[in-house]
Each structure stands twice: as C-alpha cells, then as structure tokens.
Amino acid sequence: MNEFEGLAAWLRLTLIPGIGGETQRKLLAAFGLPEAVFSAGRLAARSVIGERAELLFDFDPSEAIDRSLAWASQPGQHILTLADSAYPSTLLEIADPPSVLYIRGNAELLRQRGLAMVGSRNATPQGLQTAESFAKALAGKGLSIISGLALGIDAAAHRGALAAGGNTIAVIGTGADRLYPARNKELALAIAEQGAIVSEFPLGTPAIASNFPRRNRIISGLSCGVLVVEAAPESGSLITARLAGEQGREVFAIPGSIHSPVARGCHKLIKQGAKLVETAMDVLEELGTIAEPATATxxxxxxxxxxxxxxxxxxxxxxxxxxxxxxxxxxxxxxxxxxxxxxxxxxxxxxxxxxxxx
The missing domain is CATH 1.10.10.10 (Winged helix-like DNA-binding domain superfamily/Winged helix DNA-binding domain)
Incomplete structure (x- = not known):
C-alpha cells in the first residue's frame, strides 16, 4: 500500500457525515487502522457503534477524497493522520485529538515548542499593541506563537511573531483552503509562507459558528501554555484557557483596567489561579527555559x-x-x-x- 492509499482510508473515515471524532476513535480502538475498519464489515462495525455503522458503507466520499489527495500533492500542503510519525505529540496528549490535520505551510512547526495567545476580537488599541509586542518578544526567543487568525488579539499576535522573523501557527475553523475572515487574507498568506495554517475540518468547510469553539482545543493542545491578553468574562478565549488547564498547560493572563470590559475575563482567570503576566520574561521564566532564537532572520x-x-x-x-x-x-x-x-x-x-x- 502506498502513502496515498493509506491516507485515502483515513479520509474516507473522516469525511463521512455523522461519523465524528469520538466515533472514529471507537472504531480505531476496536479495529486498528481505517483500512481494518472497512475490511471488518457492517456487522463488526455495528457491534462497536450501532446503527451509525451503516453510514460507513452507504455513503461514498470518493469525490472529496480525490480532491483532498490532489490538494495534499501540492507543495507546502500536507495532511497528517494520527498514525503519522510527524503528527504533533502534544496533540496526542489531549482527550480528543483530531484524526486528520490539514496543513498549509511548514508542518514541522507543529512539533516545536509553542505558546498560544488569544483574546478579544474587539480589542482596544492598547490591547492590540500589547499582544503584538508580547508576540514579537516571545517569538524572538524561539517560541512559536499559536492563535486562531481571528480579528483583534489573534491577528495582532500573528503579526508580532512575523515581525520578529519568528514562527506562528494559525488554527482555523474553516477548511484549510479557505481564508477567513476576509480582512485577514494577506496575514493568512504571510502565515502560510512563514509559518503554518492548520485545520481539522475538510476542505471547503465554510465558516460555521459551532466550529470555532471546537478548534480551541487544538490551539491549546499544540501549546505549552496559553496567554490571554484581553477577554470578556464569557468569551471564547476563556474556553481556550479552560481547555488549556484541563490539558495540563500553563495559563497566563495580562491584567487591565478595572473599568475595561475586555479586562474582566483576564481578571477572572487570575482569580482562578492563572499566572499574572506583566512582561514577556514572566512567561519565559514560568515555562522553565528561555528558548533560543529559531530563525536566521x-x-x-x-x-x-x-x-x-x-x-x-x-x-x-x-x-x-x-x-x-x-x-x-x-x-x-x-x-x-x-x-x-x-x-x-x-x-x-x-x-x-x-x-x-x-
């Protein structure tokens, strides 16, 4: 079996509607690799996942598989599976690692030490400047900056890492062949060139609100810690911080004005035990090692x-x-x-x- 034949079986398993990550993991635990899942047949699959097993054999995702394989054959585009040695080990530590990752850019970055930076889409000018400066300083010390390519703090964090000549990873909630939001198109292209864009969603997946919270576990899962710059008390950034704590990652938060709505989420995290951060050195010291600069630039x-x-x-x-x-x-x-x-x-x-x- 060649590389793409094995990948085709993984794609077949993950491209069937109604067969989500938990179901995929049950099948893989029972039968091994995806090829064995399909070779086992309907009755064996039904014994593991019940009536949903019919979907495995009645739905034909051949067109989507061919499109995905053609996409992965292009330079700078990759599809990693749980069985690949290049799959990031940090994601293997979390409870629900994605079975497949679609990557534009340098896939090796996913195995390097990284820090997630997240925050409000409606950030203040000071928050944007703080996020960019922190990312610049931390990327300059060799940490990959991981965020979600959203407007506001996410985009500022990516820009800061790029400005330092460092590495940055954008984990997105759409297909890897879609750039969202449109206002960040140029930034996304720069990240694909200098860093990596990562998605667990099939190619062509549009922006669906429910997908963005799902990608947060990957943002935190790829990192050794999460730094929240600005956030409202019930924001998605706090979801990422909660996931980071559950995954055993460090959680950091930058305090702000007691009168600012986008500071209250950070203050909430600090009350709950997050590390209060005033300088980039606070983060580096807490992580235990100060990395060396990672790039020639x-x-x-x-x-x-x-x-x-x-x-x-x-x-x-x-x-x-x-x-x-x-x-x-x-x-x-x-x-x-x-x-x-x-x-x-x-x-x-x-x-x-x-x-x-x-």
Whole structure:
C-alpha cells in the first residue's frame, strides 16, 4: 500500500457525515487502522457503534477524497493522520485529538515548542499593541506563537511573531483552503509562507459558528501554555484557557483596567489561579527555559534592539532625548520601547523617561 492509499482510508473515515471524532476513535480502538475498519464489515462495525455503522458503507466520499489527495500533492500542503510519525505529540496528549490535520505551510512547526495567545476580537488599541509586542518578544526567543487568525488579539499576535522573523501557527475553523475572515487574507498568506495554517475540518468547510469553539482545543493542545491578553468574562478565549488547564498547560493572563470590559475575563482567570503576566520574561521564566532564537532572520531584529538600547545609554533618558539621539519617530519608538519593556530590558519611569535594565 502506498502513502496515498493509506491516507485515502483515513479520509474516507473522516469525511463521512455523522461519523465524528469520538466515533472514529471507537472504531480505531476496536479495529486498528481505517483500512481494518472497512475490511471488518457492517456487522463488526455495528457491534462497536450501532446503527451509525451503516453510514460507513452507504455513503461514498470518493469525490472529496480525490480532491483532498490532489490538494495534499501540492507543495507546502500536507495532511497528517494520527498514525503519522510527524503528527504533533502534544496533540496526542489531549482527550480528543483530531484524526486528520490539514496543513498549509511548514508542518514541522507543529512539533516545536509553542505558546498560544488569544483574546478579544474587539480589542482596544492598547490591547492590540500589547499582544503584538508580547508576540514579537516571545517569538524572538524561539517560541512559536499559536492563535486562531481571528480579528483583534489573534491577528495582532500573528503579526508580532512575523515581525520578529519568528514562527506562528494559525488554527482555523474553516477548511484549510479557505481564508477567513476576509480582512485577514494577506496575514493568512504571510502565515502560510512563514509559518503554518492548520485545520481539522475538510476542505471547503465554510465558516460555521459551532466550529470555532471546537478548534480551541487544538490551539491549546499544540501549546505549552496559553496567554490571554484581553477577554470578556464569557468569551471564547476563556474556553481556550479552560481547555488549556484541563490539558495540563500553563495559563497566563495580562491584567487591565478595572473599568475595561475586555479586562474582566483576564481578571477572572487570575482569580482562578492563572499566572499574572506583566512582561514577556514572566512567561519565559514560568515555562522553565528561555528558548533560543529559531530563525536566521532574528539577528536583524536583535540589531535594531541593540541600537535602541545603545541610544538609551545607562542613565534615565527622556523620550524627547531619545528621539534626538536615534533620529526615529515617536510612534516607532513607543512601539519598540514597549517591546523592550515586555522583554524585561527597559523600564518606564515617571515623567516619560526610560531606563535600560541591562
């Protein structure tokens, strides 16, 4: 049996409507690989899953199988199954790992250490800046940034990782051949080029509301921890955080104003035991190891940081003086200073002054 023949059997099992993940796992536990499921016949299958066994033999997904195999034959597009050695081991640890993963981009990233970053779709400007700066700092230390490609905090986290020249993974709630939301199309294409887009849903699956909470277990499952930046008390981000706790992952939350609706979810998590985070170093120290930069493009970002640190000097420096020394705009400096602060390299002092910490 060649590679695609084995994959075709996995696709046949997962493309039949009414045969969900739990049913698939029952069949695989009873018979082994999908080929054995179909070879066992109706009666044997009925003894395991009851009347739904009829679907296995009455529904023909051949057209969808052929389309999926053709998709996976293209460069940069992959389909991984539970039986593949390249299947991410972190997902094997969760209670309901997807039987099949569709991946655009670098599938190897799914086996690297990653941190999930999630938050509100209706984020504040400060929240967006914080998410992007945290992601930039953490990706710069070698962590893959994992999120859901949604508007708001998710998109900011992906952008920050890309800006650092680091790795990022987008776990989506549609088919891997669909880019949603449309406003993030360019970002999605950049992620497919520099990172990976992952889906458990068959090709062509449109945006269905119930699918987005389902993908959250993969976001947390791929990670060693989840960082919530901004979230309302009943948001999907808190679902991801809850799943992370159930999966034995670390949960982090960034506090905000007591008057902000999108801070209350983070405060709720902190009350429940999530780690309060103020800098990227807080996350790195809690995870136990500080990873090394993962890509060859990171020295460029490091050079820019070193130049800004050199301009700061070792004494407190005002923003106006820093503008004069560096010849950079205030807008650019504020973004970079926040990144350095989150990385634990710079402290903000009263009077709009900054102090280098190393």
């Amino acid at each position: 990171l020295p460029v970002a490091a050079t820019e940081e070193n130049a800004l640190l050199a301009a700061l000097g070792h004494d407190p420096c005002s923003l106006d003086d820093l503008v004069e020394r560096s010849r950079l705009s205030i807008e650019y400096l504020l973004t970079e200073l926040l990144t350095l602060e989150l990385a634990g390299l710079v402290a903000t002092l009263p009077g709009n002054r900054y102090q280098r910490l190393n």
